[in-house]
Amino acid sequence: MSYGLREIMISRDEDETRVVVIEDHNVVEAYIERAGRSVVGNIYVAQVKDILPGMEAAFVDIGLARNAFLYVQEVLLPEEMEEGTPRKKIQHLLKPGQEIMVQVLKDPMGGKGARVTTQITLPGRYLVLMPYSDFTGASRRLSDEDRDRLLKFVGELKPKKMGLIVRTAAEDAGKGELERDLAFLLRLWKKIERTGKESKAPTNIYTEVDLAQRVIRDTFSVDVGRVLIDDRRSYERITSYLKKTSPELVARVTQYKDKMPMFDKYHVNEQLDAALQPRVWLRSGGYITIGKTEALTAIDVNTGKFVGRKSLQDTILRTNMEAAYEVVRQLRLRDIGGIIVIDFIDMDIAEHRQRVFDALEEALEEDRTKTRVIEISKLGLVEMTRKNVSESLTDVMSEECPCCGGTGRVLSDETIRISAERHIRNVCRGSRSQAFLFRVDPRTAELLRASGVDHVLEIQQQTGKMISLTVDEAATGHEVELVMQGKLPQVQAHLQLSNLAEVPPAPRPAVAARQARPKERRIERLRPERPPKEKAAGPPTGAAAEKPGVERKPRAERKARPAGKPQRKPRTERPAKPEREPEEKKEPEREPEEKKEQKARARSRRRRTASRKTPEKGEASRS
Structure with missing residues (x-):
């Protein structure tokens, strides 16, 4: 793929330095350096702490929070690692307490310490000096013609028992430019070596240049059309560096002076934000x-x-x-x-x-x-x-989300509520105490009591215990913490003394209204209102027909029946009973004369019997 002209933009403020490489108006590389800057490239005098034969590695102390990690491959020189050469073990190369010079290859990341090597490299503008190696090479991005030409120059300039690598930036460089770059690297190495001998582990004896100068050194070449810098100090430092190493490129460096932020004008911030999606x-x-x-x-x-x-x-x-x-x-x-x-x-x-x-x-x-x-x-x-x-x-x-733990998913509201209810219910059932006070986060409190249904009240009815909730505004998780348990006066006193605000119960009117509406709908479904059937007009029947002067109103003028009241069945007129003919009165039959005489004789006998008994009673009473 043929990329267009490239540009480098450097933006620096009080808190950070940002550098981007642009190709065809698209940001293809972005670098950010803040107060806790990268330690890659730094050189330290380190002390060996632990030897790990099973890992073929060692832990070394370079003065950072965590010990650095040193593999056996980073201890051996490249020529010692060629095929056929017996491989030495880490315990035969290093001893605990030994002091060595190391360079950082990878920054500490996650829970791991930095990764270091004993194979020191010093990058320059056109060359990379390797003081402890005899290797010679060139960048793979160079053409075959340029590689052969530059390797010929390097063969003439290379110091004994040291290695050199030709960088991509040397594509159009001559022998004189390579010689000046090598002289600068040799002076730098002598200074580092002298400082290392005078220092005691752990000590930082060389710090890599800052981000802006590092990107210019490693990236700025003839295929870069322009460099924009919005900070005056950075502009002066970079132009001073280029005058010594690549004076032909100084004219391509420009200081950005527009009032509008540079990254906003060229839509860099938009692309950086999109890179996080x-x-x-x-x-x-x-x-x-x-x-x-x-x-x-x-x-x-x-x-x-x-x-x-x-x-x-x-x-x-x-x-x-x-x-x-x-x-x-x-x-x-x-x-x-x-x-x-x-x-x-x-x-x-x-x-x-x-x-x-x-x-x-x-x-x-x-x-x-x-x-x-x-x-x-x-x-x-x-x-x-x-x-x-x-x-x-x-x-x-960015940093890991404290809510989802980096998974991109969080617990649903229903899961949070059910889990909180289960925990509260289990605590109440497993204790003989009368009252309980729990501390929850704001979201859990809202789900338990402010969502229209008082779930805490339901738990109280199930367990027979008194439950109070207090909210921890600083809580971010969904844990339910038991603050105290005991008798109800003790819990209430603790709330007052601790100035804890209890979560109020859910409003009852909202619950009553919510429960009443479905009931009304059920009544309407069971007993729907039906319009009454119309009767054909005809002469009045029944009682109205018998009563003179009573007129029935037309159905349309009658009073409307209230809605929802069931209609009565229309009354059906019974057939009139047939009228009975008046019966003639019968005269009472007279008794025969014989019966009258018999009744009279019976009465006279009863009187005689009664008169005989009366004197005997009187005599007995006197005596």
Whole structure:
């Protein structure tokens, strides 16, 4: 891929320095340095602390918070590690308490300390000096013609028992420029070596130059059209450095003096903010999704809104080709290192898979960081590694979410509420105390009592205990903490003495109204109001027909029945009973004369009997 003219922008203020490299108006590299600046490149006199034969490594103290890690490969010189040479063990190379000179390769990241090496390298403008090695090489980005020419010069200039590497910036340099750069590096090394002999471990004896000068030294070359710097001191320091090393490039450095912030004017801030998002859109309408885990970085390619015009295979090929270049740009911009897996869209045609792989390798040629790529598989997967030197852009500009722990997901409201209820219920049931006081975070308190239903009241009814809640405004998690338990007066007294505000219960009217509405709807469903049936007009019947002067009103003029009151069934008139004919009165029958005489004789006998008994009673009473 042929990139356009490149630009470098350097922005510096009181808190941080930001440097970006722009290609075709797109930010492809971004570097940020703050107060706790990187220690990569620093040289220390270190003391060996522990030897780990099982890991073939050692821990060394360089004066930082954590001990640095030194692999056995970083102790041996390159010529000692060639095939056929017996490999020495770490316990035979180093001893605890030994003092050695080391240089930092990787910053401390996560819970790991810095990674160091004993193979010191001093980078200059055109050359890299290796005082403890006899190796000679050149940048892989140089053409074959330039590499041969520059290696010839280096062979004539190289000091004995020292190594040199020709950098990409030396592409158009002559022998005299290489000689001046080498002289500067040799003077610097003698100063470092002398300081190291006079220092006791752990001591920092050399500090790498600041970010702005480091980017100019490593990146500024003839293919960079312009350098913009918005800080006067940085501008003066960089131009002074270039006058000594590359005077022909001084004219390309410009101080930015506009009132509008430089990164806002050239839309740099927008691209830096977008670099923190997981999804990146392609020009065709497809997109890539970048996800980072502890083990690796996974990149997924999707067609998105792009539907193509010809065939499915052409649509997939175009999306994958665009994604190949964009993936490399994002790797450089975000400074992603370690193991990287790219999941391209499945391609059935082998030629298409090869074209996508070639595009990926072509884009990686612009990446200054060392990479290794494995050919694309039939499933469209590409495995690659990229050297991890310092923190990625995401690690520098963001931190792990305290709520989700970096997963991107949090507990649902229902899960939080149910878990809190379960904990409170279990504590109450497992104790004989009468009252309990719990401390919760604001969100849990809202879910338990301010969501329209008082769930705490429900737990009280279930357990028979009194429960009080107090809110910890500083709490961020969803833990329910038992503050105290005991009798109700004790809990109330603790609330007053501690000036704790109790969470009020949920409002009852809202609950009553919420429960009443469904009941009304049920009544309407069971007994719907029906309009009365109309009767045909006719003569009045029944009681109205019998009563003279009573007139029934028309149905339309009658009083309307209240809504919701069921209609009575219309009264059905019973048939009139037939009238009975008046019966003639019968005269009472007279008794026969014989019966009258018999009754008279019976009465006379009863009188005679009664008169005989009366004197006997009187005599008895006198005696």
